[in-house]
Amino acid sequence: xxxxxxxxxxxxxxxxxxxxxxxxxxxxxxxxxxxxxxxxxxxxxxxxxxxxxxxxxxxxxxxxxxxxxxxxxxxxxxxxxxxxxxxxxxxxxxxxxxxxxxxxxxxxxxxxxx
Amino acid sequence: xxxxxxxxxxxxxxxxxxxxxxxxxxxxxxxxxxxxxxxxxxxxxxxxxxxxxxxxxxxxxxxxxxxxxxxxxxxxxxxxxxxxxxxxxxxxxxxxxxxxxxxxxxxxxxxxx
Numbered sequence: 001x002x003x004x005x006x007x008x009x010x011x012x013x014x015x016x017x018x019x020x021x022x023x024x025x026x027x028x029x030x031x032x033x034x035x036x037x038x039x040x041x042x043x044x045x046x047x048x049x050x051x052x053x054x055x056x057x058x059x060x061x062x063x064x065x066x067x068x069x070x071x072x073x074x075x076x077x078x079x080x081x082x083x084x085x086x087x088x089x090x091x092x093x094x095x096x097x098x099x100x101x102x103x104x105x106x107x108x109x110x111x112x113x114x
Numbered sequence: 115x116x117x118x119x120x121x122x123x124x125x126x127x128x129x130x131x132x133x134x135x136x137x138x139x140x141x142x143x144x145x146x147x148x149x150x151x152x153x154x155x156x157x158x159x160x161x162x163x164x165x166x167x168x169x170x171x172x173x174x175x176x177x178x179x180x181x182x183x184x185x186x187x188x189x190x191x192x193x194x195x196x197x198x199x200x201x202x203x204x205x206x207x208x209x210x211x212x213x214x215x216x217x218x219x220x221x222x223x224x225x226x227x
Contacts, residue, residue, distance in 0.1 A: 032214050034215075042220055042221075043219050044216075046215045046216065049215070093214075097164060097169065097211065100145050100211070102159065
């Protein structure tokens with residue numbers, strides 16, 4: 001019940017295209033859903049996050065779509081750039097003092113070809 | 115701010131040896147987390163502290179692992195004795211609990227031969 005399932009494992013997109021990564025969770029106690037971006041040799045860094053009181057959040061080229069009834073959320077990267085090539089992790093936590101107790105998806109390796 | 119600082123960045127040791135990983139969180143952050151990353155298990159939480167007090171250590175794999183936070187600016191993760199299956203990248207992260215964001219260090223890559 002603690003799992004967060006992420007797909008696809010890898011994704012190749014042409015420059016200017018749309019990258020879409022999907023995640024699904026089971027634990028209905030989860031109420032905080034961040035996406036982290038990780039470059040080789042670096043730690044993960046927060047990209048964007050959403051709470052279940054909204055269905056969509058946009059920050060620049062990055063958008064999270066959230067479907068509470070389906071227990072799914074996704075990351076859309078518009079106008080993908082070679083600099084976006086990295087590993088992306090979705091995650092979830094139950095908030096409060098457990099906010100940082102994140103359950104991570106397995107990650108998606110994104111490659112954006114110029 | 116310099117961010118979360120971890121040391122060493124790389125550690126190669128032999129099975130049975132003691133390993134100590136160190137972390138300096140961002141000043142003012144009252145939460146500190148230790149995560150481990152492997153190809154097989156991905157990113158998993160080992161333990162976290164709030165105001166220097168361990169809150170949840172349910173992710174610590176076994177008694178060979180221990181973590182301390184003697185003050186607000188320093189934490190250690192110790193493995194004694196180390197085993198080859200402990201080989202992984204260990205991340206320290208800190209946060210305030212206000213925004214929900216975790217700030218990760220660059221990690222300590224441990225190889226146990």
